[in-house]
Amino acid sequence: MRKLLKVLLILLLILAGFYLYARAEARWDPIVRTATIKLPRWPKGIKPIRAVLISDVHIGSHAMDEARLSRIVDQINALNPDIVLMAGDFIYGHDPHGARKLGPGLIAPFKKLHPPLGVVAVLGNHDHWTGADDITSLLAQARITVLVNDVTARGPIAIGGVDDDYTNHADIAATMAKLRPFEGARIILTHSPDIAPRLPGDVHLLLAGHTHCGQGVLPIYGPVASVSHFGDRYRCGLVLDPGLAVIVTGGLGTSGPPLRFGAPPDLWLITLEG
Template sequence: MLGRRAFLKLFGGSLFGLMALGGYAFGYEPVIRLDVTRYALTPPGWTPGLKLRIVALADFHACEPWMSAERIGSICAHANGLGGDIIVLLGDYTSGTDLITGKVGHRAWAEQLATLRAPLGVHAIVGNHDWWHDAAAQRSGRGPTFSHRALSGVGIEVYSNRSVRLEKDGHGFWLAGIEDQLALRRSIRWKRPFTQGLEDIGGTLAQITDDAPVILLAHEPDVFPAVPSRVSLTLSGHTHGGQVRIFGWSPYSPSRYGDRYVYGHIVEEDRHIIVSGGLGCSIMPVRFGVPPEIVVIDVG
């Protein structure tokens, strides 16, 4: 049995540990830390001789103090130094939590993203929060949202069920981006009985006119079971890697598949998806065991 002195030491030590853990999870990992996570793969159907470096940024969730315009700018500067042939933005630029000290307007975060540079350009899709925080888009049931307009306004290509053919060193490939799968929230006010997605995989891939490999941008990874083998690589965000990971396990994932597509490089039936852990926070401004990350993918 513990004596009073031993109990107080144990209690004090536990309390200090919890305070230190909370300070790290709330004040350090989500605000200061930034990792670069690298993958290298040659998926089926990839053109021999085509070497492509993709730099992927997901889920900024701009807000004060967790993801200020200045922090977004510093992340973009870091991304520019990673030697990407192409930079892709995987959605959710607007705040994902109400626990903020101030908003970062769409013009402010877009101006920071406009500093991104890559030989094959910067290409973007939008995410569920970009739709959910736009009352006009929710009311009308269609875009463009203010995030679509902000990105386009600074010269960033935005994909909404669209495919574009690009080329590097004489080798072609397709970049396809689908619209968000959770775009229109369930709403009694708007007479919408269930959440509706606006993605069109079939229509997007129907725009492809040759056998060059395809890279698909899809904010939520839940679409992956429906992605055909024609797509060489799918890139997603949304899950934040669970935002809390303990020994590789996340207690929560915003996916109907649970932990199946929560983070990392997943291969199913010889089809490849990489799910970014993202950069910002959603619901609660906390990250633990899954620090903000820039993803670098060397393909081929």
């Protein structure tokens, strides 16, 4: 009996240590990952620009509060980006009124962002579940442009914001019809990377989030869950398809339990050039 109790105690200590570590990892300052992407249609004589990509803030969970988000915004500002791109899921949970309740905590931190080409965002599945109109209105108060199957031109780039595919709001055809008349290099910003195989050949860069890079990635076993129809293909990082670069950020917050393991928070600093 004593041996059994000792084994149980050791197992409990291991589980407690794992929990505490995963809870701490979920609140780490995001790792800054970098990439340089050459884009067709880059205007002649225009120098490269620096874009920061973030996603999956999920404010309202134990892993993301206003103070932590404010600290992350300071980290972003220190990178001196020309533009900040946000790939959705600003709100935590599934409460239909969650955006109204939790979203105000986004405004003060996001108002500190000041890139010269502005801040552009799309919505994610949790934003649709918790109140898309509410989160769009709140982001507007922070001077953030939200694209819903729409387009905006910023300096040398034209950004097509495809709405969330996971909740069946994506309209690639409508977005491309609006994007093609614009001059400049073309970028698609969306929440779920699963639209990648459906993009036309004249798009060469897709920026997305949604996967949390697995959120929990165990040794040998790998990710404990997947939210992509393509398994690990677009789970994390820079993925090179024929003619298309896909960058999937691991995001800043958490969905479900406020834990991360083997998939720390990250953001991307991307140099775009011709």
